[in-house]
Amino acid sequence: xxxxxxxxxxxxxxxxxxxGNIGAAARAMKTxxxxxxxxxxxxxxxxxxAWRLAVSxxxxxxxxxxxxxxxAVTADCHTVFGISARQRRVxxxxxxxxxxxxxxxARAGAGPVALVFGGEEAGLDNADxxxxxxxxxxxxxxDCRSLNLAAAVQLICYEMRMAVLDAGPGxxxxxxxxxxxxxxxxxxxxxxxxDSGYYGNKNRDLxxxxxRRSLQRAAFDRAELQMLHGVLRSLRAAPPAADPN
Numbered sequence: 001x002x003x004x005x006x007x008x009x010x011x012x013x014x015x016x017x018x019x020g021n022i023g024a025a026a027r028a029m030k031t032x033x034x035x036x037x038x039x040x041x042x043x044x045x046x047x048x049x050a051w052r053l054a055v056s057x058x059x060x061x062x063x064x065x066x067x068x069x070x071x072a073v074t075a076d077c078h079t080v081f082g083i084s085a086r087q088r089r090v091x092x093x094x095x096x097x098x099x100x101x102x103x104x105x106a107r108a109g110a111g112p113v114a115l116v117f118g119g120e121e122a123g124l125d126n127a128d129x130x131x132x133x134x135x136x137x138x139x140x141x142x143d144c145r146s147l148n149l150a151a152a153v154q155l156i157c158y159e160m161r162m163a164v165l166d167a168g169p170g171x172x173x174x175x176x177x178x179x180x181x182x183x184x185x186x187x188x189x190x191x192x193x194x195d196s197g198y199y200g201n202k203n204r205d206l207x208x209x210x211x212r213r214s215l216q217r218a219a220f221d222r223a224e225l226q227m228l229h230g231v232l233r234s235l236r237a238a239p240p241a242a243d244p245n
Contacts, residue, residue: 012115014119014124016045119149136156186208189232
């Protein structure tokens with residue numbers, strides 16, 4: 001019996017220009033055992049070229065969800081991976097496709113995971129990249145960095161498949177807190193830090209974003225977030241420390 005890939009791993013195509021690439025990407029997904037396809041602002045869908053190139057993956061196209069914004073796909077995700085073959089200067093952790101597989105598989109035990117691909121011409125735009133937690137850079141040759149969209153999807157889905165096969169059946173990962181639960185705790189932390197004067201002359205938004213990216217890598221589960229909420233409540237209730245002078 002084939003080893004399944006977790007059902008909560010989403011492949012997300014943003015700003016796809018050619019309908020045929022959507023179909024070819026669906027075929028690439030299905031050959032590697034991924035089935036959940038999301039489309040963000042596709043230029044033309046549905047379209048006959050998509051079904052023609054999907055071959056036996058037409059069922060993925062039938063079930064594909066179309067969205068006007070990436071945030072609609074990622075709101076309930078635990079982790080969002082942005083895929084790129086371009087050199088990008090972004091304040092994100094960077095993985096190779098080989099490193100992605102085991103990490104995405106582990107994170108899928110904590111909640112939905114999104115693998116996000118940009119359009120054929122420019123890749124992911126800055127607004128969509130800002131919703132990603134980690135950048136996955138495909139190490140293409142400098143003489144020809146641009147991959148066909150479906151080829152990039154095939155490569156990433158292959159690495160996911162290999163991670164599943166290497167992990168073997170029955171590999172357990174803990175159930176983590178959903179993205180919105182972490183965001184709720186981070187808002188409480190932000191408020192506590194502001195009240196304490198921590199931010200001072202710092203740019204509050206930049207400091208909080210740095211904290212978010214650092215803390216999110218811990219992949220807290222629900223019990224841990226509840227404990228951290230308790231820590232914040234205790235700190236707020238504690239009387240000010242006595243002046244040693």
